[in-house]
Amino acid sequence: MRASLNYNDYFKLILNNVDYGENILIRIEQTEDRGRTLFALSDIKYMDVLFREKSLLYGPLHDSPSVCLNCLKQVSDEVCEYCGLPLCTEPCSTYFNHDDYECNLFQLAKYRPTINDFESINPLYQCITPLRMLLTRDNLPDKWTILQNMSSVIGTQQTRECENNVVNYLIDYWKLDFTKEDVRHVVEVLKNNAFEVNSTTKTKPGGPGRGIFPLHALTNHSCAPNITYRYISEDDHMECFAIRDIRKGEELFNSYIDYNEDLETRRETLRAGWNFECKCERCLADDK
Structure with missing residues (x-):
């Protein structure tokens, strides 16, 4: 609860x-x-x-290739020496510390992922940002309280699709001390509330991600x-x-969404992504 x-x-x-x-x-x-x-x-x-x-926290996109888990820049063969996850070997521009989150978990689990293909979409990245959100519970209680009070829409198509890749993976494989409801909640908070970010600055390379x-x-x-x-x-x-x-x-x-689209496209996108039909003045006028 x-x-x-x-x-x-x-x-x-x-x-x-x-x-x-x-x-x-x-x-x-x-x-x-x-x-x-x-x-x-x-x-x-x-x-x-x-x-x-x-940002409360940020992480890689759901459908991401192998990127540095600090700066989000795509890497070719660089990994963290402690956990084996992709990471710049040189200091990079970052406002997030991979060492404080998933790195410790992967070390404690004595599991080092083997990544041979750094170009293709890596399914492991579906779990990284939800995992970071869950790990605030024990170390960053104010952030955890905020996440617990953010809105989620349980039961959307995206939740069902991630059931095996994220929920079951984190609970059944990693044996994390969270309920499936906890994991579903952070996944839905992320889907419904995250904003796309890009960590690239004028002086440092980066890449796209999503932030809360x-x-x-x-x-x-x-x-x-x-x-x-x-x-x-x-x-x-x-x-x-x-x-x-x-x-x-x-x-x-x-x-x-892109509000320049026609009425039916807007409604279809909102139903699929947020599970509601817009009733704003513009939609009501367009529907006449």
């Missing part, structure tokens, strides 16, 4: 990774039909930055959004900014 926080306590906890600048422009509210979401606390101008949020940004994740979807985001790899922050003028009291909406 996951411990549930009220929205005020949850908001205070996630603010540890958030920079508002000079003025707080948003507030969190618990709604009856859409859960916790964000509203404008004052009038916001086009291109105003509402907040900057550091709990405050950004509170924004609901609309096919006519009023905010969007950009990832700043130099300091591992996601920046939320307005894409039109927003009035005080308006709900903040992000678009989970």
